Amino acid sequence: MEAFEYALVLGATGLESDVWLTADGQAVLDHDGLTGPPWNRKPLSVQLREDLPGHIPSLEDLYRACGAEVEVSLDVKDPAAFEETVRVAGDFGALERLWLCEADVGRLRSWAGAAAPAKLVNSTHLDDMKHGLAGRLDELRDAGVAALNMHGSEWNAQRVEQTHEAGLLAFGWDAQKDEHMLRLVRLGLDGIYSDHVDRLVQAVATAR
Numbered sequence: 001m002e003a004f005e006y007a008l009v010l011g012a013t014g015l016e017s018d019v020w021l022t023a024d025g026q027a028v029l030d031h032d033g034l035t036g037p038p039w040n041r042k043p044l045s046v047q048l049r050e051d052l053p054g055h056i057p058s059l060e061d062l063y064r065a066c067g068a069e070v071e072v073s074l075d076v077k078d079p080a081a082f083e084e085t086v087r088v089a090g091d092f093g094a095l096e097r098l099w100l101c102e103a104d105v106g107r108l109r110s111w112a113g114a115a116a117p118a119k120l121v122n123s124t125h126l127d128d129m130k131h132g133l134a135g136r137l138d139e140l141r142d143a144g145v146a147a148l149n150m151h152g153s154e155w156n157a158q159r160v161e162q163t164h165e166a167g168l169l170a171f172g173w174d175a176q177k178d179e180h181m182l183r184l185v186r187l188g189l190d191g192i193y194s195d196h197v198d199r200l201v202q203a204v205a206t207a208r
Helices: 004-008 057-067 080-092 106-117 132-143 157-165 178-187 197-207
Strands: 014-021 027-029 071-078 100-102 119-123 149-152 167-174
Touching: 004 014, 004 057, 004 106, 004 167, 004 197, 014 057, 014 080, 027 057, 027 080, 027 149, 071 080, 080 100, 100 106, 106 132, 119 132, 132 149, 132 157, 157 167, 178 197
Parallel strands: 014 071, 071 100, 100 119, 119 149, 149 167
Antiparallel strands: 014 027
């Protein structure tokens, strides 16, 4: 929670995490989805919320600490967490600022109605696009997806333009070096994910 709060102090306009569902049905935020020592790792799905380590917050904790006005992007690592994630964001009046990321287009399509007005994001790689970028963009538009999210290294000016022409936003993740951040800002990406908020804010300011 301290990292989320400090990111906002540094100027982040959105927060990102991965969401999972506990055995008692709570949406919690963690990267690996496992806890415990290497010889006894347990998935969050078989653990109660109250038994998790203190550093793993719930989605409710995030909204209580950071408010409902912040943009929140969640990689739905456990599809079972989808409904609870939408419910919690709805209770806080934050659905319009919720971005739900998923690799499978079919799953995104199935979520489209229930997720609204939250936005859906396809997080993927060029190599995973059977029919190329153009085919994937057609799929996403038809599925009601709002944004395409690829590794920052996979974006170039033509792909950004193609994505925008299809009516989708272009997101890039893993922007960790200053030159990479600046490149993505100048390409016109609509969202950039980085661990280094202060440097990303500076890159945006420099590009302007």
